[in-house]
Amino acid sequence: MMAPQINIFPNEKPEHPFTLLTTGGVMTNNFYSFFCGGCGYGIIGHLFNKIFTEEKLDPLKYPLIIGIGCYTQILTLLPSKSQNICTLHGRAPAIATGVKLANPAMKPIIFTGDGDCLGIGGNHFLHLCRRNLDCVVLLFNNSIYGMTGGQVAPTTPAGYASMTTLGKVFENPMDSVKIALAAGASYVARTTVAHPRTFMKYVKTALKHKGTSVIEIVTPCVTYFGRKNVNEQGERMDSGGILLEWIKSHSVWNNQAKLMSEAELHDKYILGEFKMDTTTPEFAEEYEKIKKKAKEE
């Protein structure tokens, strides 16, 4: 099915060739995005489009399961031919399990955020990792509940401010990588939108990997996280550039992180690949074996 045509800028020409591959681009013949200036989701949408085109993914084999959050608007930036399902809040892993079991030839790609995946859908995420279902989880971590107005999220680092905290956040943040590792995901990695080549490399690895791949992507939320916090120089991080610099300066590669103390690693994002396990049996594959066995009996 093709997207409906709404030509809102008939006299403007698209600035980038990838624009015309996106749903919004096809709809309007131009760039079409709902994100705030400085948001990282635009970068993710663009990079994902690039991967989708470069890897020549079959849109019917790779359904995109999208949770609820700011990133739900990424729909307009995703490949125009892809099939997208906007699920209930936090239930993207549950829908992906259903999709994969109904048609094992598919590989669902889950778009989920920190609030969606670790907050409301935490339990679904744990059991997706535990089962090692063949899918890709792209977990966008912007350290705040962006869509609902900047409330404190499970990933807001301690000592930083949000819209709903008096003073600073004193709760300990959740580390999605550690949770995914403990729950048993077979490919776990973390990167940021400031490292686009690494992001593309990790997603391409995940697409080839058979099993649950969890990739956390640290993205800036300028409007809520950045506006409420200052960097080391005392500047308010209310523009995309400053917040991206802050993310870069707070990122440590995992081989360097091994040499650093716990105090030094406070509010740092450890980047890199943490696990690549090809020996764990995949859930849908095992399920097919059981189905076959049950039919024979």
Add this chain to the structure above:
Amino acid sequence: MSCQELYDLTIDAFNAAETYRCPVYILSDAYLGHLHEPVIIPPAAEIQKHVVERKTLDKPNPEKFSFRDSQNNVIVPPAPVLGTPNYPIYFFSQPHGPDGIPVNEDQVLKPLSNLIEKITRNVDKITKTQSYMLDDAEIVIIAYGLPARVSFRVVNQARKEGIKVGLFRLITLWPFPYEQVKKVLANAKAVVMPEMNFGLMAGEVERVKMLDIPLYKVPKIADLHEPDEIMAVVKIAREAMK
């Protein structure tokens, strides 16, 4: 009400879900969960006879998609399958139009009434009830779930004592069979409703009643009814009738 019924109703639940394309809930409870009972599982070929096959869409969605047939009756449209070109590019969990997008008012709001109508038009086909000794009953016990199982004994015991009691059992709770309950209560003089809550379905029966017969609730929380407890209420109802 019993483990056998739980097994049989699960098959019916899947069939109803496939026929009407709506979620179906099986309301079990903790007592049923802890029960040990023999269950007869029929051979696979026997079950296969009752299984409703899913109708799927074989053309792109908007061309074939309609809630109405040529006579303008509400129908259940076939389901699009993910991974085929017939699936809409977007699929929102919110109420949406045939193209999957929840923005167009005409496309979204009008089909919503069809979704309700496909159930309300088929209430008689969906609902399942059971009548026990209702022909000459003056006092009707309306029950569902495990209190219904207790009520069978109450009816038997009351009949021995010469009280005209009958049982109307609701096997499905939604959509509520208003018409059937109306018929059952036409000649009744009192209604007794044992429930394992403070009267959720009693409210629905009160809406149907339209008669000035009294309704006695027998609520019970976190425990099963003893037959004597319901019997005591039946006797109170009988005293009030005199």
